[in-house]
Amino acid sequence: xxxxxxxxxxxxxxxGRISILNCDYTNSMFDYxxxxxxxxxxxxxxxISISSIKxxxxxxxFTVFLNKSAKHLSLHIVPSQPGDSAVYFCAAKGRGSxxxxxxxxxxxxxxxxxxx
Amino acid sequence: xxxxxxxxxxxxxxxxxxxAFWCNPISGHATLYWYQQILGQGPKLLIQFQNNxxxxxxxxxxxxxxxxxxxxxxxxxxxQPAKLEDSAVYLCASxxxxxxxxEAFFGQGTRLTVV
Numbered sequence: 001x002x003x004x005x006x007x008x009x010x011x012x013x014x015x016g017r018i019s020i021l022n023c024d025y026t027n028s029m030f031d032y033x034x035x036x037x038x039x040x041x042x043x044x045x046x047x048i049s050i051s052s053i054k055x056x057x058x059x060x061x062f063t064v065f066l067n068k069s070a071k072h073l074s075l076h077i078v079p080s081q082p083g084d085s086a087v088y089f090c091a092a093k094g095r096g097s098x099x100x101x102x103x104x105x106x107x108x109x110x111x112x113x114x115x116x
Numbered sequence: 117x118x119x120x121x122x123x124x125x126x127x128x129x130x131x132x133x134x135x136a137f138w139c140n141p142i143s144g145h146a147t148l149y150w151y152q153q154i155l156g157q158g159p160k161l162l163i164q165f166q167n168n169x170x171x172x173x174x175x176x177x178x179x180x181x182x183x184x185x186x187x188x189x190x191x192x193x194x195x196q197p198a199k200l201e202d203s204a205v206y207l208c209a210s211x212x213x214x215x216x217x218x219e220a221f222f223g224q225g226t227r228l229t230v231v
Binding site: 004006009034036041042043044045046049089091103104105106107108109 | 120149156157158159160161164172207209219220221222223224225
């Protein structure tokens, strides 16, 4: 039972263009969402997060949008650079002290390739 | 600031053998996590410690996996006996607190191959 889904295993984008990575979730107890970036042979590194009280959070070239009614979030990278090529994981967590939502639950990842 | 340290980086064992992984979290981080990442999937939480106590081990296969965090700092994860399906990357992560949502910092992982 995948509670966090990334339906696109891969995405290719031209350098300078926008990259849009999508994520859907099913657990309504999730109220905090994170994106991690992972290079080969390294552990995931935190990129950006958003609380459910917001619908947008921006950090430089990275913006995360949250649509709670659709249980959908997306990560926008503008402009995309070749160094952004990596696997991007969406993750979600709830603030409750019990139940499965308190764990940080990851999606299966999207491989982004930015072509020069 | 030193990151999360894990060893070994790679391990190949035969099925039914035992194996142990070690993790040293970021200094001052009370919460430590062990994740299993199977190829093509996202990391899955195995166990979460708060200091030296277990917060969540609901997804840990307790018949073969065990973990401890003595003195609330370093941690070891053991598999005994290993099965072919245990082949995965085992990631250790730490964060400052668990009650307040904070991003977890991950180590490089240990890639386990069971043959």
